Amino acid sequence: MRSMIGRSATLxxxxxxxxxxxxxxxxxxxKPKVPPPFTFEQKTTSxxxxxxxxxxxFDHNKHIEKxxxxxxxxxxxxxxxxxxxxxxxxxxxxxxxxxxxxxxxNGKVAFSTKEMxxxxxxxxxxx
Numbered sequence: 001m002r003s004m005i006g007r008s009a010t011l012x013x014x015x016x017x018x019x020x021x022x023x024x025x026x027x028x029x030x031k032p033k034v035p036p037p038f039t040f041e042q043k044t045t046s047x048x049x050x051x052x053x054x055x056x057x058f059d060h061n062k063h064i065e066k067x068x069x070x071x072x073x074x075x076x077x078x079x080x081x082x083x084x085x086x087x088x089x090x091x092x093x094x095x096x097x098x099x100x101x102x103x104x105x106n107g108k109v110a111f112s113t114k115e116m117x118x119x120x121x122x123x124x125x126x127x
Contacts, residue, residue: 032070034060034061034064035060037057037058037059037060037061038057038058038084039055039056039057039058040055040056040057040058040090042054042055042056046091046092046093047091047092047093052123053119053120053123053125054120054123054124054125055123055124056122056123056124057124066110070082072104073103073104079099079100079101079103080100087100088100092113095113096113096114101113101122
């Protein structure tokens with residue numbers, strides 16, 4: 001009986017040692033690297049010929065602070081790809097049709113791109 005207890009204790013100790021020295025992935029998922037803010041290439045006039053109210057600088061951190069996750073915007077059947085330069089049509093016309101940024105900026109999920117009072121939330125008037 002005593003040798004059986006000794007073997008069980010030895011086996012348990014061996015298992016604990018193996019588990020403690022086995023490399024494991026972190027229990028918490030590694031956070032993806034958040035890209036720095038970037039400015040969209042901007043036309044000087046809108047599709048209707050109106051002057052642009054200024055360049056748009058997109059900051060992922062502002063969206064993360066509002067509780068957004070990467071997969072809300074990026075991934076299969078989402079409005080944006082993760083590779084730079086593969087974004088869809090980034091125009092006010094597209095946004096107002098509910099595409100790209102307009103997927104969320106529709107006045108229901110987030111402020112609307114159709115309301116003139118919201119222009120300066122994204123557009124920065126050149127100084």
